[in-house]
Amino acid sequence: MRTRQVFRSVGRLADGREIIYFDEAPGTGRADVADRRPLPPFSTGSQLRYDPLLDEWVALAAHRQNRTYLPPPDECPLDPSQGERLSEIPAGDYDVAVFENRFPSLAPAPDTAAADHDPALRARPSAGRCEVVCFTSDHSASFSDLTPERARTVVEAWADRTAELGARSDVAHVYPFENRGIEIGVTLQHPHGQIYAYPFVPPRIEAMRGAARKHRAATGGNLFDTVVADERRAGTRVVAQGEHWTAFVPAAARWPYEVRLFPLRRVPTLAHLDEDQRGELAGIYLDLLSAFEGLFPQPAEGTDPPTPYISAWHQAPVGADGTPDTEFALHLQLFTLRRAPGKLKYLAGSESGMAAWINDVAPEDAADRIRAALPASAARRRTESKEQR
Structure with missing residues (x-):
C-alpha cells in the first residue's frame, strides 16, 4: 500500500497552548496564523487524590465548571475563525486540528495537596495532558460523514499524538476517544474527540x-x-x-x-x-x-x-x-x-x-x-x- 503522507505543523494559541494541524496538502501556512484573542496565560488547578478502598486515583478539576456549554452554532469554539469571529482554531479552515484543551481534566499543575493535618487525604499535583481533536471544519458533520481520506488523516493524528504523548515522562497511558450526543454529556456539538494522557494507568x-x-x-x-x-x-x-x-x-x-x-x-x-x-x-x-x-x-x-x-x-x-x-x-x-x-x-x-x-x-x-x-x-x-x- 502506498504510504499516506500527512503534513503536520505546530502553532501556539494566545494563552500559550499548542495547536497542531494535520493537513492533506502541503503549504497551507495554517500554523502561522496568529490567535488574536486576548486570553490570559493558561493555567489549571487540577489535582489527583487517592482512593485507598479501590486503589485508584481520582482527578479533581473544579475549573471545568466554567467550560463552554452547548453554545449556539454561530459561537462554537471548534469552528475555524472567520473575520471577527474568533475561535480555538485561528486558521480560516482546516482538515484535522488538535489543540490542548482550555479546560483540561489533567494537566501539569502546582502542588495543591492538602495540609498535613488531614490524615484521610493523600494527594499529588496533576500531570499529563488533555487534547481536543477536531475531525473536520464542517460544524454540521459527524465522523460517519467523513471521506475515507479524512478518516485516514484522523488515524494519522491519533497515531502521532499517541507516540508523542506516550514518550512523556509524566504519562502512563494515552486514551483517544469520542463522545457523541448530549445523552453522553457532550458540551460542544462540533464533530470532535479528545485525547487524555493519564499520569497513571486507568482502572x-x-x-x-x-x-x-x-x-x-x-x-x-x-x-x-x-x-x-x-x-x-x-x-x-x-x-x-x-x-x-x-x-x-x-x-x-x-x-x-x-x-x-x-x-x-x-x-x-x-x-x-x-x-x-x-x-x-x-x-x-x-x-x-x-x-x-x-x-x-x-x-x-x-x-x-x-x-x-x-x-x-x-x-x-x-x-x-x-x-x-x-x-x-x-x-x-x-x-x-x-x-x-x-x-x-x-x-x-x-x-x-x-x-x-x-x-x-x-x-x-x-x-x-x-x-x-x-x-x-x-x-x-x-x-x-x-x-x-
Missing part, C-alpha cells in the same frame, strides 16, 4: 492488563489473541472484518449495542499500526459508525436525536521510558447507551453502585442488528476476507 486498562498476566501464567498464551480467535471461530457475533481487522460484539457485552474492533496482527498502540492496517481501519471504522447511525429510526420531529455513542481506544500502558506493554493489544470499544427508540441504558443501582453489569439486549441479537445496518461496502469487505482465508 479498566489495569484490570485488563492483570487479566492478561493471569492468562499468560495459566496458558502461556496472549489473552487478547485468544479472545479474538475464539470470537472468530464462533462467528455468531462477528459483525465486520477485513484482511487486517475484525469487529465483533463481545460474548459478555455490557452495553445494549457494543462492538470491539481488533487488528488481526496484535500491536500495543495506534502508533504501531502499519500502512495496511491504518488504511483498512479508516474504512472499517466508517462502516461501524454508519451501522450505529442506522440502528434506530431516523429522527423525526419530537423523537430521538442521532445515536449517541462513545468510541474508546484501548491502548497499552507505557513504562517510565515510554516503552509500551507489548502483552496488551490495541483495540476499539464502540458502544451506545441507547437500548431502543426513546429508551436509554441507565447505570443504576447494580452498575453504578456495585460495578456489576446487567445487559438488556442479547449480544447475538445485537450482532444481527448491527450486521443488518452495515453499509454495502462492509459486506463486500467481509466476503473478500472469507475468500482470502
Whole structure:
C-alpha cells in the first residue's frame, strides 16, 4: 500500500497552548496564523487524590465548571475563525486540528495537596495532558460523514499524538476517544474527540492488563489473541472484518449495542499500526459508525436525536521510558447507551453502585442488528476476507 503522507505543523494559541494541524496538502501556512484573542496565560488547578478502598486515583478539576456549554452554532469554539469571529482554531479552515484543551481534566499543575493535618487525604499535583481533536471544519458533520481520506488523516493524528504523548515522562497511558450526543454529556456539538494522557494507568486498562498476566501464567498464551480467535471461530457475533481487522460484539457485552474492533496482527498502540492496517481501519471504522447511525429510526420531529455513542481506544500502558506493554493489544470499544427508540441504558443501582453489569439486549441479537445496518461496502469487505482465508 502506498504510504499516506500527512503534513503536520505546530502553532501556539494566545494563552500559550499548542495547536497542531494535520493537513492533506502541503503549504497551507495554517500554523502561522496568529490567535488574536486576548486570553490570559493558561493555567489549571487540577489535582489527583487517592482512593485507598479501590486503589485508584481520582482527578479533581473544579475549573471545568466554567467550560463552554452547548453554545449556539454561530459561537462554537471548534469552528475555524472567520473575520471577527474568533475561535480555538485561528486558521480560516482546516482538515484535522488538535489543540490542548482550555479546560483540561489533567494537566501539569502546582502542588495543591492538602495540609498535613488531614490524615484521610493523600494527594499529588496533576500531570499529563488533555487534547481536543477536531475531525473536520464542517460544524454540521459527524465522523460517519467523513471521506475515507479524512478518516485516514484522523488515524494519522491519533497515531502521532499517541507516540508523542506516550514518550512523556509524566504519562502512563494515552486514551483517544469520542463522545457523541448530549445523552453522553457532550458540551460542544462540533464533530470532535479528545485525547487524555493519564499520569497513571486507568482502572479498566489495569484490570485488563492483570487479566492478561493471569492468562499468560495459566496458558502461556496472549489473552487478547485468544479472545479474538475464539470470537472468530464462533462467528455468531462477528459483525465486520477485513484482511487486517475484525469487529465483533463481545460474548459478555455490557452495553445494549457494543462492538470491539481488533487488528488481526496484535500491536500495543495506534502508533504501531502499519500502512495496511491504518488504511483498512479508516474504512472499517466508517462502516461501524454508519451501522450505529442506522440502528434506530431516523429522527423525526419530537423523537430521538442521532445515536449517541462513545468510541474508546484501548491502548497499552507505557513504562517510565515510554516503552509500551507489548502483552496488551490495541483495540476499539464502540458502544451506545441507547437500548431502543426513546429508551436509554441507565447505570443504576447494580452498575453504578456495585460495578456489576446487567445487559438488556442479547449480544447475538445485537450482532444481527448491527450486521443488518452495515453499509454495502462492509459486506463486500467481509466476503473478500472469507475468500482470502
